[in-house]
Amino acid sequence: MSAVTEHTDHGTEAHDHADHGSHPTTLTFVKVAIILAVITALETSTYWWVEDAHTVAMITLFICMAIKFVMILLWFMHLKWDSALFSLMFYIGVGLAIAVYIVALMTFHFFA
Amino acid sequence: MADIAVHEGAHAHEHDAHGAHATSTGLSNNKLAMWLFLGTECLLFGGLISTYMLYRGRLGNGPGPGQVFDIPLTSISSFILLMSSLTMVLAVNAAKEGDDRNTRVWLSATALLGALFVGGQVYEFTAFYQEGLGFTTSLFGSSFFTLTGFHGVHVSLGIIMLMALVGIITRSKVPGDKAEVVELIGLYWHFVDVVWVVIFTLVYLIPA
Numbered sequence: 001m002s003a004v005t006e007h008t009d010h011g012t013e014a015h016d017h018a019d020h021g022s023h024p025t026t027l028t029f030v031k032v033a034i035i036l037a038v039i040t041a042l043e044t045s046t047y048w049w050v051e052d053a054h055t056v057a058m059i060t061l062f063i064c065m066a067i068k069f070v071m072i073l074l075w076f077m078h079l080k081w082d083s084a085l086f087s088l089m090f091y092i093g094v095g096l097a098i099a100v101y102i103v104a105l106m107t108f109h110f111f112a
Numbered sequence: 113m114a115d116i117a118v119h120e121g122a123h124a125h126e127h128d129a130h131g132a133h134a135t136s137t138g139l140s141n142n143k144l145a146m147w148l149f150l151g152t153e154c155l156l157f158g159g160l161i162s163t164y165m166l167y168r169g170r171l172g173n174g175p176g177p178g179q180v181f182d183i184p185l186t187s188i189s190s191f192i193l194l195m196s197s198l199t200m201v202l203a204v205n206a207a208k209e210g211d212d213r214n215t216r217v218w219l220s221a222t223a224l225l226g227a228l229f230v231g232g233q234v235y236e237f238t239a240f241y242q243e244g245l246g247f248t249t250s251l252f253g254s255s256f257f258t259l260t261g262f263h264g265v266h267v268s269l270g271i272i273m274l275m276a277l278v279g280i281i282t283r284s285k286v287p288g289d290k291a292e293v294v295e296l297i298g299l300y301w302h303f304v305d306v307v308w309v310v311i312f313t314l315v316y317l318i319p320a
Contacts, residue, residue, distance in 0.1 A: 097157075
């Protein structure tokens with residue numbers, strides 16, 4: 001009689017591509033690229049009407065930038081499907097950068 | 113009686129069929145290191161962007177952003193870099209499917225689009241210089257050329273990595289998991305694109 005003890009390394013059970021839904025197809029990536037191109041066109045258009053509606057243009061630009069940033073991260077860089085640890089590594093860097101440099105800019109009275 | 117201990121972790125390949133890795137986290141250490149590197153890069157570019165924001169109004173005797181920036185040209189460059197992200201992600205997909213031919217085609221297309229972007233940047237820098245904006249003309253010039261120059265160097269390094277990867281795939285000498293190697297370089301390339309998204313808005317489109 002032989003006793004077979006299986007020591008499963010639970011770490012290996014975690015997958016790089018944690019299934020948070022179906023994996024994207026080529027068509028999905030093309031659609032994302034088209035949306036990004038349209039947003040870039042919208043951003044560029046603000047150059048011609050920024051003088052007339054400065055505040056609206058600024059808000060539009062910041063929203064467009066944030067949407068493009070997140071879309072590239074989630075779809076093209078696969079963070080939507082990858083392990084949360086990868087996201088954490090990156091978002092810590094982004095968060096630190098934003099916090100440190102906002103403080104630095106405030107020190108130089110940039111927002112005054 | 114034989115007491116056989118089967119340590120699946122020890123016997124598991126570095127990257128098995130399900131994508132799990134024989135590491136303490138179950139994730140690829142290479143990929144984790146790449147994400148950590150990209151996180152630190154945010155701090156580098158954050159510093160350069162902040163410096164530009166501080167000094168963009170310090171024109172000295174030189175021209176200002178409104179006098180030298182060519183928004184339509186930069187928009188085309190931005191579009192080209194965005195499309196290079198699409199070709200890069202298609203290269204990663206092809207590599208995951210084990211399709212070497214398409215992997216090389218999409219990697220080459222990405223490198224070509226990257227080269228077009230860098231070419232546009234060189235043209236832009238030359239035009240700025242001819243209009244009187246040099247690196248030492250003003251604090252605006254120094255911070256602008258440092259920021260966009262650093263980004264251009266990142267794109268250039270990406271192109272070198274892409275072309276090197278095409279070469280080693282052609283010779284079938286990719287070390288380790290081929291799909292992962294393509295994905296790692298893809299992450300770097302997309303990051304360069306993400307940084308440009310921020311630079312394009314904050315530097316070019318938002319007036320001083």
